Amino acid sequence: MSFLNQLKSQASANFPPDPQRIEKRLADGSVKHERIKLRHPEKNTLLAVKFDYITGSRGSVKISADHEAAKLSFRVADASGFDVLQPSWPAPQVQTDTLDELAKIIVAQSNLSG
Template identity: 50%
Template sequence: MSFLNQLKTQAKALQTQRTEEDSVFEERVNATEKACRTILPYFQDLARQLSVIEPPSPAFSLDGKTPWPAMKLVDFRVDARRKRVKDQEVIDYVGMGWRVVPQHGKPGQDTVSVNFPIEMQRVESRLMMGPVKHERHEVRHPEKSVLLEVRYTYFTETRGSVTATADHETGQVHFRLLNTDGFEVLNAPWPAARINQEMLDELAKRIVGQPSRFT
């Protein structure tokens, strides 16, 4: 075989490989976009219903010892953003957020005190995660100036959210759940092809505190 024919064979093989790769990529993009277009109207409808229902929230506590009052989920809002993938406009992410407020009355003030570094780290991470409006006060020994404890005065109000971020190149949707089971962040990647009404129903159950298979 001449050198030119060798180059032709090599070029043909590469062309076939690239065509196959483009086809796989296109399938992933389409599957991911379909999933996002399933999520968006579901979130929009869910937000409307839950804004009326105002379901009770899970239990919240900054230090694991001092419980917040009975809380509820209110003011559900949905947002979506778009991006371009290879000159094609697609959904970048879909998000739904809500406020967590007392079931009765307005948010009030409370205080927790900690004196161990690991407890301090846990409380401060939850305050930032909320975010929770608060003030930090260090209590020191009057003579030795040694730190005795840290007091956090905070308002009993926080936020929760679910964000579904599309990864069109891998054909996945990455879910990030904030404060759906107390102060926590849960990250859960899902294959786009598996996202359907049943799966989103399980997610909705988790948001309102019912037994759920969503992980």
């Protein structure tokens, strides 16, 4: 099973040429972004440049059965950013509540710990 995951991200830099490097990398990757100049409230001097953007990644869920050990292993990739969760449970424990928790992982509302 695969799904599309969108993650709000940001990067900031305060010394040239770092802001230009960040903006070039975002542009090279065709990532739509917003450039925000952060200024000192009294002096109006430039403190940093912040880039807000949304990254999209393709997430996936893979379930493997270990018949000899009677276990189910789940591999959940990129469900809440760029991460991989690999919980494993005895097969009899994988009931509706476990599958509900897996669904929560996919929509980024989980408390699951492998």
